[in-house]
Amino acid sequence: MTLTPQYAEVNFTRVTPLVHTDVITGLDVCVRKPYIATCSLDKSVKIWDYSTFVLKVSKTFSESLLSLSMHPRGHILLIGFSTCVKLLNIFTDDLQPFKVLPISPCTVCSFAHGGHMFAVAKMNIVEIYSSVNFQLVSLFKTHLDMVRSMCWTDNDARIVSAGRDGAIYEWEVLTAKRFSENVVKGCSYSSIVLDGKNIYAVGSDQAIKEINDSVITMDLACGMVPMTQITMTHSSRIMFLGLSDGRIRSMRFPLTDPPDWIELNGHCAAIRGLRVTCDDHYLISSSEDTSLIVWQILDRHLIGQTRVAKPYTAEVLVLPPDVEKKDNTIRGLELRAEELQSEIPYQVLQKDITYNEALHTKLIQFFAEVELLKEVNMLLTKEQKALEEAFMKSVGKLQKKYEDQSEIIETQNKQLLMAEFGKYQELKDKDTRMKKEYRRKLDELDRRIDITNHKLKMAYDLRNKKVCPFVYLCVGRLSTCLFIIVVSSSSIGRSVVYDFSREWEEMKRQIEEDNDTRIMDFLTVLFDLKQ
Known part of the structure; x- marks a missing residue:
């Protein structure tokens, strides 16, 4: 099997120990x-x-x-x-x-x-x-x-x-x-x-x-x-x-x-x-x-x-x-340790000199940067003061402009308020007049209604006076018929009673219809008067 270049360098590590096969x-x-x-x-x-x-x-x-x-x-x-x-x-x-x-x-x-x-x-x-x-x-x-x-x-x-x-x-x-x-x-x-x-x-x-x-x-x-x-x-x-x-x-x-x-x-x-x-x-x-x-x-x-x-x-x-190799390694390490012990002080001194020089250079750079930052700070302070002055001037102008505009708007609002108040008084007077006229019309309407009611009542009473004699007559005739029925039970008596009963029902129906018509006419007149 040939591996591609991207997998050619893959290394495999055994995870478990090699067992018997x-x-x-x-x-x-x-x-x-x-x-x-x-x-x-x-x-x-x-x-x-x-x-x-x-x-x-x-x-x-x-x-x-x-x-x-x-x-x-x-x-x-x-x-x-x-x-x-x-x-x-x-x-x-x-x-x-x-x-x-x-x-x-x-x-x-x-x-x-x-x-x-x-x-x-x-x-x-x-x-x-x-x-x-x-x-x-x-x-x-x-x-x-x-x-x-x-x-x-x-x-x-x-x-x-x-x-x-x-x-x-x-x-x-x-x-x-x-x-x-x-x-x-x-x-x-x-x-x-x-x-x-x-x-x-x-x-x-x-x-x-x-x-x-x-x-x-x-x-x-x-x-x-x-x-x-x-x-x-x-x-x-x-x-x-x-x-x-x-x-x-x-x-x-x-x-x-x-x-x-x-x-x-x-x-x-x-x-x-x-x-x-x-x-x-x-x-x-x-x-x-x-x-x-x-x-x-x-x-x-x-x-x-x-x-x-x-x-x-x-x-x-x-x-x-193996023991000899280990002893040689130990001896080599001991020699190396002795060399390091002699080299360490010199290396420490060299490192101190190098670190001191680097520290001196860093201090010079630090002080130069501090002076530069002070100058930059002064310039920024002056610029800040100039900006504050310009800002205050701008705020003063805007405040004065706002006050003038406020006065103009207040004057206009007062004029509009007076004009509206005049319109309000006119509408109020007109309303008062309309109320008086409306109340007069209502009083006139009530008077007419009372007159109409009186007329209708008189007409109804007159009608009742005309109908009552007839009713009395019918009652008398009914008494006579009842007497006849009691005295005689012939077929003529029964025919007379039947005719009288039918006439009585017809008259009763006609009276009721006339009364209903008069009531409807009266209600119609009242509705028209209300309108």
Whole structure:
């Protein structure tokens, strides 16, 4: 891929430490330092600080790495290669081999608890070497197939080995005698752990075996998933199992039947390594999926109690060239410090002279600028006074002009006011005359209305006088008819009564219509008079 010119100078910085890219084949934890050592089929070795989760050292080799063990003091690393076994010094930022043993292939290796010996497994042969003179101490050739796991007893007097042949042997290191043995045909052991005189082993039969004095005292089935690793806390309170599917089981110790466990999910491939730190704070697990996980161990029986952390050593190994280089650097810095001590007074004097000259120049410039500012200030003061005088004159003229205009406007306003007042008096007199005329007309109208009312009343009374005799006549005739009806009930009497009733209704209707007409005429006359 070709980068364009604008991206050609881009620099990339690694954010996370470089991890393994292939199966992790070896895992070990240091006793005197918070270090984790791992090796992988990617031909690299890495040392991590689990207290700060920082990668301390990383180195890549030219051949495959099969196994690994770290010295208890944390300054030597034992690595089993496909062609040999190498012991390497651990420096601050590098690993340097100092001893090579022609053992191949080394599938398992382990330092003793005291660090004075180490064991290596070459297929089915176990060899014990001294860490002081690197001489062979013991040799064991009893296994029929490859050795998969080894453990030292607490006093380093015996070592226990387990292999694919289903055999577990316990050897006395110095005499090379077999102390105990147990063979289970058809079972391929993958890992063992010791607790006092008891040996706990897991393998292809999906069970945990407890062996004491060559006898299986407990055979505890734990499901259908094969177990690949087993380890235990130093306090012998919790046992951990690594499964072939990547799960980790935490079991309370001593074991019970049926077993009770808690499963932890973190890996997605078979567990290849399980280690507990010396203070029982962390569980370290590695897997074929190239991952390394640090688990914190929480024991509910220890909650509320203060854990006393074991002190770690702080010393590190340094190569003589590095020490010489550091000494040369220190000597050079000391010489430079002496030179600076002799040069500093002269440099201070020179700087004082330079600063004094610069200060004198600045003072001269300052005083010149002050004089210039004074002159400018005087000119500005004179200009300000001239402007104030001109402003006062202008204000006087404007004030006089305003007073003249005010007098003219006041005179005009008085004249307009007098003219308007005259108009007001005229309108007031006219209004008074109109009111008198209007009142006269109203009095005349009231008089006419009274006359009209009197006439109408007289006409109405006269009409009533004309109608009353007729009414009286009708009443007399009605009395006569009623008498006739009482005297005779003939058809003639009924006809007379009917005719009289109809005549009476017609006369009544005519009188009412005449009265309504007269009332309307009277109201019309009154309305016209009001208008």
